[in-house]
Amino acid sequence: AMAEGRGQEAELQRQMDERLALEKEKRIEHTQQMALRRIGKRDLYRGWSAWVTPYLEKRRQKRTLIAASQRLLRPKLMNAYTAWRRDWEVEEQAKRTMTVEQRLGAQLLAVTRE
Secondary structure (H helix, E strand, O other), X not given: OHHHHHHHHHHHHHHHHHHHHHHHHHHHHHHHHHHHHHHXXXXXXXXXXXXXXXXXXXXXXXXHHHHHHHHHHHHHHHHHHHHHHHHHHHHHHHHHHOOHHHHHHHHHHHHHHO
């Protein structure tokens, strides 16, 4: 009976050792797969970085140039608007001082120009 008990213990020990060996193999395989994934992602990241870094730099330069050109154009825009406004005010003042006949003549002239 004792020998039978020892035989069962030995069998249980062997089964546990097999199970532990299988689990160890699974862990090793999983670790290898994770390493391969990381290597793949690293390469993908390097490729992405190689593309995106110059792209973002070009975008930044473009925005900087646009902002600088806007700062340069703004005074010209204001000068053009001021000149137009002055001309318009002079025209409006002239219209207010016109007689009815002069207004009709100006309207007729404007229509014939179109």
